[in-house]
Amino acid sequence: MASNEEGSIGTSMHGVTAREQVYSFSVDASSQTLQSDDPTAKFGLPVDSEHRAKVFKPLSFAKPHMRAFHLGWISFFTCFISTFAAAPLVPIIRDNLDLTKTDVGNAGVASVSGAIFSRLAMGAVCDLLGARYGTAFSLMLTAPTVFSMSFVTGPVGYLAVRFMIGFCLATFVSCQYWTSVMFNGKIIGLVNGCAGGWGDMGGGVTQLLMPMVFQVIRLAGATPFMAWRIAFFIPGFLQVVVGVLVLTLGQDLPDGNLSTLQKSGQVSKDKFSKVFWFAVKNYRTWILFVLYGFSMGIELTINNVISGYFFDRFNLKLQTAGIVAASFGMANFFARPFGGYASDLAARLFGMRGRLWILWIFQTVGALFCIWLGRASSLPIAILAMMLFSVGTQAACGALFGVAPFVSRRSLGLISGLTGAGGNFGSGLTQLLFFSTSKFSTADGLSLMGAMAALCTVPVAFIHFPQWGSMFLRPSSDGERSKEEYYYSSEWTEEEKRQGLHEGSIKFAENSRSERSRKVALADFPTPETGTPTHV
Amino acid sequence: MAVQTFLFASLIFFSSSIESNHGATEVSLFTNLENSLEVTAKPTRVGVVVLEAGKDMVRITWMLKSSAKVNDDASFKTVEVKLCYAPISQVDRPWRKTHNELSRDRSCPHKIVSKPYDKIPQSLNWTIDRETPTGTYFVRVYGIGVNGQEVAYGQSSDAEKTTNLFSVEGISGRHTSLDIASICFSVFSFGTLLVFLVKEKRKANLQQRK
Numbered sequence: 001m002a003s004n005e006e007g008s009i010g011t012s013m014h015g016v017t018a019r020e021q022v023y024s025f026s027v028d029a030s031s032q033t034l035q036s037d038d039p040t041a042k043f044g045l046p047v048d049s050e051h052r053a054k055v056f057k058p059l060s061f062a063k064p065h066m067r068a069f070h071l072g073w074i075s076f077f078t079c080f081i082s083t084f085a086a087a088p089l090v091p092i093i094r095d096n097l098d099l100t101k102t103d104v105g106n107a108g109v110a111s112v113s114g115a116i117f118s119r120l121a122m123g124a125v126c127d128l129l130g131a132r133y134g135t136a137f138s139l140m141l142t143a144p145t146v147f148s149m150s151f152v153t154g155p156v157g158y159l160a161v162r163f164m165i166g167f168c169l170a171t172f173v174s175c176q177y178w179t180s181v182m183f184n185g186k187i188i189g190l191v192n193g194c195a196g197g198w199g200d201m202g203g204g205v206t207q208l209l210m211p212m213v214f215q216v217i218r219l220a221g222a223t224p225f226m227a228w229r230i231a232f233f234i235p236g237f238l239q240v241v242v243g244v245l246v247l248t249l250g251q252d253l254p255d256g257n258l259s260t261l262q263k264s265g266q267v268s269k270d271k272f273s274k275v276f277w278f279a280v281k282n283y284r285t286w287i288l289f290v291l292y293g294f295s296m297g298i299e300l301t302i303n304n305v306i307s308g309y310f311f312d313r314f315n316l317k318l319q320t321a322g323i324v325a326a327s328f329g330m331a332n333f334f335a336r337p338f339g340g341y342a343s344d345l346a347a348r349l350f351g352m353r354g355r356l357w358i359l360w361i362f363q364t365v366g367a368l369f370c371i372w373l374g375r376a377s378s379l380p381i382a383i384l385a386m387m388l389f390s391v392g393t394q395a396a397c398g399a400l401f402g403v404a405p406f407v408s409r410r411s412l413g414l415i416s417g418l419t420g421a422g423g424n425f426g427s428g429l430t431q432l433l434f435f436s437t438s439k440f441s442t443a444d445g446l447s448l449m450g451a452m453a454a455l456c457t458v459p460v461a462f463i464h465f466p467q468w469g470s471m472f473l474r475p476s477s478d479g480e481r482s483k484e485e486y487y488y489s490s491e492w493t494e495e496e497k498r499q500g501l502h503e504g505s506i507k508f509a510e511n512s513r514s515e516r517s518r519k520v521a522l523a524d525f526p527t528p529e530t531g532t533p534t535h536v
Numbered sequence: 537m538a539v540q541t542f543l544f545a546s547l548i549f550f551s552s553s554i555e556s557n558h559g560a561t562e563v564s565l566f567t568n569l570e571n572s573l574e575v576t577a578k579p580t581r582v583g584v585v586v587l588e589a590g591k592d593m594v595r596i597t598w599m600l601k602s603s604a605k606v607n608d609d610a611s612f613k614t615v616e617v618k619l620c621y622a623p624i625s626q627v628d629r630p631w632r633k634t635h636n637e638l639s640r641d642r643s644c645p646h647k648i649v650s651k652p653y654d655k656i657p658q659s660l661n662w663t664i665d666r667e668t669p670t671g672t673y674f675v676r677v678y679g680i681g682v683n684g685q686e687v688a689y690g691q692s693s694d695a696e697k698t699t700n701l702f703s704v705e706g707i708s709g710r711h712t713s714l715d716i717a718s719i720c721f722s723v724f725s726f727g728t729l730l731v732f733l734v735k736e737k738r739k740a741n742l743q744q745r746k
Binding site for chain 2: 091141
């Protein structure tokens with residue numbers, strides 16, 4: 001727009017073709033076309049007004065959308081491998097370091113606790129610095145902690161290292177944030193589900209990978225007590241490689257990298273205090289925090305205890321226990337995307353209310369199968385219960401992130417961070433309560449954990465959106481409050497609205513009309529294409 | 537989706553064909569065994585508190601008890617000498633639990649030697665295995681009958697497993713080469729990140745100046 005004289009009569013081309021998007025609030029013509037000097041702003045997929053992709057092609061590597069997707073889930077996958085790398089090797093490690101059950105349990109708690117803080121920090125980092133840096137920091141700053149397993153000699157060192165490795169689980173937040181800014185709301189459930197699920201698979205793959213690597217190193221001549229330390233170099237090295245790929249091939253936003261866009265004034269820098277306040281003030285954030293704690297939370301706990309459970313209770317060999325434990329995590333490949341897809345499907349038919357019901361159903365079913373897993377005393381029944389439990393819980397995780405992107409637009413990153421932190425909090429809590437003492441057997445711990453999860457899923461009934469409703473209540477009938485724009489622009493003060501800082505939220509509100517149920521959506525707002533002729 | 541269903545089905549099939557311990561017609565219980573063997577286990581290095589795995593030796597001897605009846609040893613053909621955990625090494629470690637059913641007992645996992653039984657007293661100078669974990673131990677000898685099941689035993693400690701115990705310090709598993717490799721890789725990781733950050737900041741500043 002080189003010859004643009006803003007405001008002079010006759011220069012604005014807005015409205016000429018009658019195909020332009022009509023906004024409820026007036027916006028400047030110059031801000032409509034986000035032409036960036038950044039040469040990377042070309043799209044291989046159809047996009048919406050925010051330049052987010054409208055279709056999802058998992059086998060493509062198109063810049064920038066699909067690339068962001070693949071880099072995101074692979075980073076997250078690598079971090080899961082590192083965080084749970086110790087779990088299948090615990091029978092060897094506990095003998096080398098002379099650990100007690102309490103030591104092992106506490107280290108398990110520590111491995112997921114670090115991420116509570118790092119996931120919160122990552123939410124802010126993504127909002128302020130972009131998803132690329134967030135991911136790269138997480139991967140490359142924690143790689144040294146993975147390598148430092150070679151120095152560990154006792155329970156304290158073991159706990160400290162697992163705690164520090166656990167920080168890298170923050171990549172979950174940067175991955176989900178990255179996909180949320182790259183993909184349109186109609187498909188976000190499926191995309192987030194795939195990214196999250198394929199990343200979570202790392203927790204399953206590690207149960208197969210680490211015993212295999214350990215075996216190979218032993219065959220090469222090392223003693224068991226040295227071989228497990230060498231095995232840790234594999235996940236550490238993977239982290240460094242993926243970090244480099246993210247920095248060289250990735251891009252923060254559809255239009256370019258965040259720093260470039262911020263410097264040219266096209267994306268305004270937001271204040272952390274505001275972003276934080278609006279995330280924390282929203283009660284839905286905290287309900288999601290608890291919910292995720294008992295879907296992802298128990299999934300993380302299972303990643304830590306299930307291999308040892310099958311090894312000890314059913315007398316399986318280390319590799320066999322690893323295979324069984326891996327099946328739990330591997331189910332993520334289809335279970336979590338399925339949850340996201342089911343959420344999207346429910347939204348198409350019933351709007352946001354459908355998403356909330358699907359979430360409740362999956363999570364409760366998963367919890368019930370967890371109770372059954374603890375009761376099973378024969379191996380085939382235990383495996384069956386475990387697989388059904390894994391599908392239910394992982395689908396719930398996918399369904400939850402079909403809801404989360406709609407809770408806030410301004411504080412999207414921080415809410416992803418807080419929800420993610422909730423997952424880790426739930427895991428730390430359940431491991432502390434049920435798996436760190438000799439008070440209950442592991443089997444009883446599993447059943448009690450399932451019961452607690454079923455109970456803590458009930459709060460989803462209290463999530464209410466005035467524009468869309470909740471599980472049991474209809475949307476508000478008030479003319480003002482039943483509009484999406486009202487909900488999303490209420491995150492900005494009057495002063496900020498006057499400055500036009502909320503334009504991104506308005507665009508998002510327009511695109512989020514898809515969350516109304518089919519009946520309501522068909523009733524109002526004929527689209528511009530059908531309403532006006534193509535030529536004036 | 538079809539692949540996952542197939543994997544799931546094969547996992548169920550595979551697991552149901554894994555043997556469970558229902559093969560033995562009679563379950564062998566520890567309390568049914570005769571304590572007819574006299575066993576001693578003494579570290580060869582005198583005045584030592586903690587033995588080192590892979591280095592120190594223990595002298596183990598076993599023979600039929602003088603108080604045993606004449607034909608008590610007629611039923612066993614081989615003896616199995618095992619290293620067992622003392623109660624102090626079993627505290628808060630359910631994977632080392634003692635179980636009366638011998639097939640489920642986890643307190644004696646380390647096999648020292650398995651020999652055919654001569655009717656004469658036997659002894660052995662055993663170098664503690666390098667893979668032995670840190671812990672407190674005693675030695676138990678099982679008399680194995682023709683059908684492979686235990687019929688008699690003897691141990692170097694008393695019935696409460698409190699006397700004649702010896703402590704072993706396992707190897708650390710650490711090595712200088714590992715430590716150095718670890719530091720090198722860590723420095724590489726930090727360094728690469730720093731290089732990228734500096735490069736990008738320079739590029740962004742150049743762009744801004746344009």
